[in-house]
Amino acid sequence: MMSLLVRDLRLAFRAGGGFGLGLAFFLLVAVLVPLGVGPEGSTLAKIAPGILWVGALLACLLSLDRIFALDFEDGSLDLLATSPIPMEGVVAVKALAHWLVTGLALTLVSPVLGVLMNLPPAGFFWLVASLLAGTPALSVIGAFGAALTVGVKRGGLLLSLLVLPLYVPTLIFGAEVVKRGAQGAEVGTPLLLLAGITAGSVALLPFAAAAAIRVNLR
């Protein structure tokens, strides 16, 4: 399992592997929205929590189809299915690798984008905290969606359609944490719910995803 994680990370960091592109996309959303919406500081400050979370979500989404599709195309997934590692483990490790190269990376750069979006100072801590608590759910739910669409040629867009509604609760609670945090209000409840969704998804969805992959391979 460890070697699978190492390989996936290595692939992500090699040329064309996609590391940094999720980040770049997050950055671009944070740049484009002010361009589209206009430069007014107060409006931006108000929408910053929501837009930053939507941006993180879209950035996650864009790299989802790499999770399994590449291994499916070159036959690695067949070979992994006949290997001693259980498919649930494969899914979990691949979701973890995805989180490390997107979710974690997004979380770490998010304060910079908070500045671009004029986020009130009190919100920065909660932005990082909510992303840390919420992005693992994004990766696991995404891995489930990727598992459903692994047999479909260029399933990327179908994947978006399937996964985005599943992201709704995470998005709402995540953005709510940041919004309340920025206003200095109490954030306990949404943060707890966010963590709950993450815990539940991480515990259960790998099984559903592994089942979907087995169905798609046959």
Add this chain to the structure above:
Amino acid sequence: MMSLLVRDLRLAFRAGGGFGLGLAFFLLVAVLVPLGVGPEGSTLAKIAPGILWVGALLACLLSLDRIFALDFEDGSLDLLATSPIPMEGVVAVKALAHWLVTGLALTLVSPVLGVLMNLPPAGFFWLVASLLAGTPALSVIGAFGAALTVGVKRGGLLLSLLVLPLYVPTLIFGAEVVKRGAQGAEVGTPLLLLAGITAGSVALLPFAAAAAIRVNLR
């Protein structure tokens, strides 16, 4: 050339061809942003022009990598390159097909999303007009980006990174048209500039894109 257009449209409408998924993505952005930002009507009305244009842009972006990558992978692009049709024609036709299934479709549904985003009534006409004037530029610029990245495995994210900066002027003028239109202000200048960008891109970029494809094939 006509037969190429017909084939591309046919492929888009067949199972898994991707028609409708750009639309779905546009819809999803219009749904997710209010979920993130909050339900307040006045805030939404203020950011609606910008967000709708950003959504249209992202929806276009997501289907860009289909323009050439599928034909590259199955060898059709090599065969088209040795066919009597000039590569510039191939690029133009494929950009047109992309526009028909995304840009035009987005334009037609955009009023519905305007409702969701609480766009002021005066803005609806200008939303449609600006998308009609601006989305062809998105498709042509996107085709250029797709031509640059056609040899890269899973170039999708790299493509986003290359293309998004090129989209900036279109986005700014497009959103400006809608914003001014919604306020009842004068929209002539940005609309003219938008149309100018489209005309220029449509006239010149197919040549650059064709050159890029030839380089990538060899």
Add this chain to the structure above:
Amino acid sequence: MSIWEYANPKKFMQTSAWALPWVAGLAAVSLGVGLVWGFFLTPDDYKQGSTVKIIFLHVPSAMMAINAWVMMLVASLIWLIRRHHVSALAAKAAAPVGLTFTAIALVTGAFWGQPMWGTWWAWDPRLTAFLILALFYLGYIALWEAVENPDTAADLTAVLCMVGSVFAVLSRYAVKFWNQGLHQDSTIMKVGEKDPIAPAYYLPLIVCIAGFVLLFVALVLARTRTEIRARRLQALLARERLA
């Protein structure tokens, strides 16, 4: 005789061939009666004016939009556990019907909201939850369309339906948490208590609800028959190719 016999396609085809005209006829009658009654023969509300007539479309379609998803969930579970092809195909057949009902609820709600709340659309939690439900329907249908092998598609969509149901419920709570909302609470089921809906509206509403239920059943039966035939057609063609 076990209820599972109806999961046998042949048995299903026989029974549904017999039942379909009756259900369809009853649906047409009750919908016709209910809607005509509701549209022509009900008085205007003192507060809402003639818009109250929208209720006869809005409430039944909203209820059936949810019930259709529940039916798909049950059918998906039956498929996953007992692998009866008819139940998988019934779930597939129900999805476009559910989507249409969702769309009707949204459209009538929007036309109601314009005079009542002064806006076509508000990010009210119930409305938002419905929009998300529509997205789940879209994704479910798109997945059926995208996967070629019918058994694979049945398995994948069943799993999606289960996971999606959990997240749809989660979304409902999330959306409620996020915004308290304008939409009135459900009163239709509280008849016993204070009877808040005047009988003048209540009776035609009941007829319309019955009509929508029957319409749903009729459409699902008819569409399931089509799906079964399509499945068999596909198999026969495949056999022809191989032979």
Add this chain to the structure above:
Amino acid sequence: MIPDLGKYAVAVLSSYGLSVAMIVGLVLLSYVQGRRVKRQLADVEARQGKTDG
């Protein structure tokens, strides 16, 4: 014969109109698909010498 709908006529009529159109559309679509598939199946079964089920 249309009842007096007052100032809400547009809202009520459009609701009824669109809803009925959607229902009729779905019914027609289901009917047409059903007929087409039934005919195709009958063709193939006739070709393969089988009886309908």
Add this chain to the structure above:
Amino acid sequence: MELVVTDLAVERGGLTVLERLSFRLAAGEALILRGPNGVGKTTLLRTLAGLQPAVQGTISLPAESLTYGAHADGLKAVLTVRENLEFWAAIHGGGDVARAMADMNLTDLADRRAANLSAGQKRRLGLARLLVTGRPIWVLDEPTVSLDQASVALFGAVVRAHLTGGGMALLATHIDLGLPEARVLDLGPFRATSPQISSGRGFDEAFA
């Protein structure tokens, strides 16, 4: 150790393609599957590998004893030859990567990225993967596609060594592999006669 297949039927795209197939393979034996295009060789191999369920019949083999080599090699273009092999070795609990590279004449290329290999070298790398899995039953689909004569001979030698060490091999191919000691099984006679709609057998009969 033995691979025993009894009365097997396999399906592809919802139709049974092969049926009534029985054979057994003992340690040290190789079996070559032959048959025209589309007879179901790939389908059979995938079923044996456990990637898809059998329609009927039984496959008995020791757990985790089989490795599958498909048309696609499962190689990552951006990893080097050594990195590719080390990964598969680690997944299977650490085979001898250096030995496998030596056996398939890849040692000189150890630090070259798979993307810069020629088609034949890529295929050799795919075959070297079999060696690092350390599994006794090799199930290979057209293993010598795009190999030239010299490489085919190299492959023959590796298979022979594997058999001598008590391994087994099941190979599907259209061309000559240079393994005269292997038994040959022609799949033609096992073609499903009146192809059934296999996945929904109850389904089809209900209409008949």
Add this chain to the structure above:
Amino acid sequence: MELVVTDLAVERGGLTVLERLSFRLAAGEALILRGPNGVGKTTLLRTLAGLQPAVQGTISLPAESLTYGAHADGLKAVLTVRENLEFWAAIHGGGDVARAMADMNLTDLADRRAANLSAGQKRRLGLARLLVTGRPIWVLDEPTVSLDQASVALFGAVVRAHLTGGGMALLATHIDLGLPEARVLDLGPFRATSPQISSGRGFDEAFA
């Protein structure tokens, strides 16, 4: 009409792989290219097809007279056999689709989607595409991969008919195509001796 290649050098990945290659092919002739894996067959064919520039030397052939058949067939899985062929026919100005299907024994499959063809049928469809282009020079890279014996014979007959009608064919392969009348050119002797950094020839010399 004639294809004349004079003192050609071709490059792949920035390195010259073949050089000093000259041959000519007249109407009605076929030439089979042979050579071990990685010698540069694919590279040569792509250069002849005009998909990449030659490092040195000249290729003279009538404009728009050549069609290239690569490993990938350029087929769309969701289109039917007929739709695929009609597309390529329309692009090349309307070849005879029905005749091409008849020649490659595809008429029965006309309305089947390419996705549901077996590997061999897919390859036959790829070869039928050559017929609808109506072009006289066929440049084919391993055309018989994954074809069984019967289909190889069918292919041989089609090529022979094409030659009889005044066409030409250039085929790269490792195996026997059943075309005894074709000349064979072994590429081994044309391997570039001291591979040059071809893309920057001035560049290379500047450092020497």
